[in-house]
Amino acid sequence: MKFKKFSVVLSMSLAIIMSVSLIGCSKSSSTATESTKVDSSTAPAAVTSDAPAPTAAAVANDCTLKLWGFKFNQSIDSPGVQTDPVSKEIERVVGCKIELYPQESEDLFSTKLASGDMPDVMGVNRKFVQKLLDAKAVLPLDELVKQAPNVSQFDKMLNFDKEFLSDADHKLYFITRAPEDYTLNLDVGMYLRWDYYKELGSPPVNNVDDYIKVLSDMVKKHPTNDKGKKVYGLSPWFDWGMWSWTTPGYLNGMWNNGLIDYDMADNMKPLSVVTNENSSYWTTIDLFYKAKKAGILDPDSFTQKFDNSIQKGRDLQVVGGLGNFWFSDPNKVFKDAGENKGFMAIPPKEGTKARWGGYWQPLGADSHYAISSKTKYPEQAMKLYNYLYSVEGSRTINNGIKGKDWDDAGGKLTVTPEALKTIDDKDAEIKTGIRRYKDIFPGLPENFRGEYTNLFKLPEFTINNYSPLEKEYYAELGVTGAADLLQKRVENKVANTAVLLLRPLQPDDLKRIDDKIMDYMLKAAVKVVLAKDDAEYAELKQKTIEDIKGMDFDKSWKYWEGITSTISDYIAKNDLNRNPDTK
Known part of the structure; x- marks a missing residue:
């Protein structure tokens, strides 16, 4: 295997994420043209x-x-x-x-x-x-x-x-x-119970504080579900490693992989999740700390698994979440019943500089x-x-x-x-x-x-398959769907996955350093979120940063910084930045 410059690794994220594209094919053997037939x-x-x-x-x-x-x-x-x-x-x-x-x-x-x-x-x-x-x-x-x-x-x-x-x-x-896969979606976002949101008068949500306030007001008006179980604003799970502690950063245009955030507003520039105050890691901790402070964070969040969290979405025990996968089941129930209820994302504001909305996979x-x-x-x-x-x-x-x-x-x-x-x-x-x-x-x-290989994604079929809530949501925004919304409102909305596909396989000693740091970060995050007040929050945050710096963090970060120019050169040389988002 060649490792002259760097070798290849791409880590999966999300379930959302996840996923990343569909398959293709050709004509049948009896009708194949000369250009597609393999003899x-x-x-x-x-x-x-x-x-x-x-x-x-x-x-x-x-x-x-x-x-x-x-x-x-x-x-x-x-x-x-x-x-x-x-x-x-x-x-x-x-x-x-x-x-x-x-x-x-x-x-x-x-x-x-x-x-x-x-x-x-x-x-x-x-x-x-x-x-x-x-x-x-x-x-x-x-x-x-x-x-x-x-x-x-x-x-x-x-x-x-x-x-x-x-x-x-x-x-x-x-x-x-x-x-050449290119996707646009609203898989990640500040999701909330949209009919409750309208019940509150659709107050503006411009930041995390606004989001927490709206979720708190919803919980006050709807403290239990129809079975008498307590309702929470947020009920995440934290057993998916760094993904669980970085997802909200996507809404600021930070696309995370391990100890690195890639800044979508700056040509996928790598930034440290540890020392950058606006990193996806600290953005996530800030969100959950404020939710805990407001009394709307499910205390089971720190021990429950993915399935437990999704079940609470099904049972309507939560009014908010950070991805549509939490609410696909209850949204389908509302849709099948013809009810104008369910969960939708707070839409991005016009002129948004960067917000994750999908992938550009030039190399696959x-x-x-x-x-x-x-x-x-x-x-x-x-x-x-x-x-x-x-x-x-x-x-x-x-x-x-x-x-x-x-x-x-x-x-x-x-x-x-x-x-x-x-x-x-x-x-x-x-x-x-x-x-x-x-x-x-x-x-x-x-x-x-420009050709649909999945005809179910044709606009006429997508729109016809909308629920009553989706039809109202997109009509009020003046768009045909999620892709149209992102195209009109967000400047940088896709992550170029070539920056990961071209990342090197780490030497074992550096991998041990990174694994140790991330393991510490996962444990420290819980402690910071559970801080008793703002003063302790600031103290624990600073301690976390200092502790990580003492774990050979600088050695790891210099390693990652050292390959940035090589990756950037390869991307530029092979014209891999050009995609439907930037043309």
Whole structure:
């Protein structure tokens, strides 16, 4: 693996976050154009696998591609050969059955790698790339990818893969997921019970103090839910590490990763979460301290888990939260009942300099896909990739079968009501296969270069699916939805994930320093929030900073500062700052 400048890591955040883009595909084998068709009979002789090449008849009759990856277990309810309509369409296009299994643990990965029992196609996080290379478990793809124009069009991504996800030979072994992904949303925000907010007269909320005041007033008017249980202003959970203690900073344009905030208002400039007074860490502590002081912070917050917190949202035991995922279930109940009630975010003010509203992934996400060196079907595996990285096939993954679930006849995109039902119906999703594999396969983002690869995201379908509350909310703001709101009101609204994908893997000694500091920060945060008064709050805050400085913090920070110029140079040289937010 090459580490001449720096190597690659991208840590997931949020659940929100999380996520980061959808998949793509191509036309079926019977209708494929010359530009998208991968013909196994013309595979270059230089492309080799440890296994003997199958005959054409074997491919037609016996080909099964086994796939797994670390994200698979989020979506596979029935491991094995897939038989729903979408998987059968993939089988028709590629010429192979699709067999899916979750890769559930690092130990299982190591065991299978040692035994040579690897699948034909595998998706892994960055930390497993070198292990696969060292074991010679993955196939060079340089010749195969020439047969896959839907993949080879991403020259910046492939150059990155060859430079940083390779051995000294600089060959292509991995293909990164979701290049050029661009999302805008209101996943993070100062959410509150909107019908209660209007009941209060919709007072202005310009800062944390205003937010706490409004939540306090709501709790006073609605102290219990319909079952007599106490209602709180906020009921967070703190078992997700630094994410739990940095999320509110996103609303100030600070995108956090460990000990670093990236300032979205200043071209993703790295700032210290420890010494910067306005860091995401101190912003979060300030918010929860003020909520505790006001008596609206759930005392269970410091011990409860994610599921406990979400359940309180379902039970309407809270009137506020920092993300829409807290309230998706109660909002659906209100929507299904046709009630103009639920939770919405305080909208950003016009002229907002920076506020996190999504991602720009010029190089893709930290999901990298390879083909086993032992596969019998390397050409078919690449044909699968080519299919997944095209617009039309992506619509198959996201929206179902063309001509049955959706169509583009006469240049007009249409989706059937039955397909739309899969958005909120898990059983329908499993039965049809629509959206079932959207978090599994590599491929395209859902809005790719102006074309919707997920037709459910077309404005007409999105707007028609709004709840009564959403319709009123967006109408009053004079926008069509969250993306329109952010486009009109926020100058810097997307985080460029290349700054993380290009970050180095730390030396072990520095990683130990960072882990020790973050472990201390998580414990110290609770103490500061529980300070008995403002004087003790200030004292504990200062002590926390001084204690961290005594943990070799300067050594760690100088290390991170030292790579900033290298990362910035790579981004500038490869034109990775250009995105729909800045064009």
